[in-house]
Amino acid sequence: MNPKMLSVHYTAECAKRCAGCYLEPLRGCNEIDKSEWLKLPTVALSAGIEKIAIAVNDPGLKPVNVGYECIFAADFINECSKNKIKADITTIADVANYLYMYDLNDSPSLFSKIDVFSISVDHSKVPGLRELSRVCKIAEGISKKGIGSLNANFLINRNGKIKFEWFRELLKYFNTVHIIFEKPFPYSKDEYYTIIESMDKHGIFEDERFIVDPCVLFRMGLVNNCHSCSYMVDISPNGDVAGCVYSHCNYPIGNVNKMEDLPDLLEQTEEMLVTNCDFLEFVTINENNEERCSNSH
Numbered sequence: 001m002n003p004k005m006l007s008v009h010y011t012a013e014c015a016k017r018c019a020g021c022y023l024e025p026l027r028g029c030n031e032i033d034k035s036e037w038l039k040l041p042t043v044a045l046s047a048g049i050e051k052i053a054i055a056v057n058d059p060g061l062k063p064v065n066v067g068y069e070c071i072f073a074a075d076f077i078n079e080c081s082k083n084k085i086k087a088d089i090t091t092i093a094d095v096a097n098y099l100y101m102y103d104l105n106d107s108p109s110l111f112s113k114i115d116v117f118s119i120s121v122d123h124s125k126v127p128g129l130r131e132l133s134r135v136c137k138i139a140e141g142i143s144k145k146g147i148g149s150l151n152a153n154f155l156i157n158r159n160g161k162i163k164f165e166w167f168r169e170l171l172k173y174f175n176t177v178h179i180i181f182e183k184p185f186p187y188s189k190d191e192y193y194t195i196i197e198s199m200d201k202h203g204i205f206e207d208e209r210f211i212v213d214p215c216v217l218f219r220m221g222l223v224n225n226c227h228s229c230s231y232m233v234d235i236s237p238n239g240d241v242a243g244c245v246y247s248h249c250n251y252p253i254g255n256v257n258k259m260e261d262l263p264d265l266l267e268q269t270e271e272m273l274v275t276n277c278d279f280l281e282f283v284t285i286n287e288n289n290e291e292r293c294s295n296s297h
């Protein structure tokens with residue numbers, strides 16, 4: 001197997017409880033020590049990895065927690081930079097703001113060592129225009145720090161209306177907007193077609209600054225592969241390595257609670273070609289018009 005990218009969740013602990021969080025089943029698991037995680041960039045380089053995307057959760061509002069998270073994120077980014085591995089960070093607006101303040105006096109800026117910095121925007125965290133403009137303001141500050149690219153991860157879930165006008169507003173401050181759907185799928189196949197049609201009408205597919213969830217496009221037969229097929233593997237807080245970011249247990253590869261095991265593990269693993277994905281079964285509506293998810297996990 002020859003993946004070029006790792007997606008890393010070093011902790012499942014988080015002060016937020018967002019809808020559809022796929023780290024939920026991992027809360028309380030035996031997490032790898034942060035000092036071990038810091039060995040990952042050096043080990044990844046020897047395994048031919050070019051990029052590591054790491055998610056920084058919300059450590060809660062206690063300044064001491066936030067401080068530790070910022071220090072770890074900074075150390076990890078610096079390790080990637082030393083090894084010439086591209087670092088992507090995904091986080092929420094609050095943490096992005098703390099990282100920005102943490103970095104204020106640093107030169108060169110931490111942000112200049114990040115390839116893509118993504119801020120999650122979903123209905124539970126950004127319910128209205130006031131919150132949206134706060135996110136945009138934070139993005140505006142970060143954009144002045146020599147960052148590679150700023151991306152907004154817009155999560156579509158059952159509880160929120162899709163606000164196409166927000167997508168355009170976000171593009172004034174972000175280089176790209178990644179439109180991600182909640183998993184397991186909360187919609188029926190017909191509903192997806194309707195959403196995809198509206199996206200088309202709003203010119204989403206014509207503008208390459210919008211990136212639509214490849215899982216959805218794959219499941220609907222509109223593209224030939226998903227995240228899992230060849231280029232990216234996921235590492236969970238307990239060191240489990242899997243071929244799919246969302247559906248860890250369906251595509252297991254092994255475990256790296258010792259980071260040094262990663263190159264051999266990837267070497268011995270066959271390339272995985274997902275031709276279908278049961279994690280993304282569509283919701284079906286029964287005779288009583290009640291929804292049930294046909295997903296078995």
Ligand code: SF4
Nearest residue numbers: 215226227228244277
């Ligand atoms: S295996 Fe399924 S959920 Fe995972 S990345 Fe591929 S389509 Fe998405």
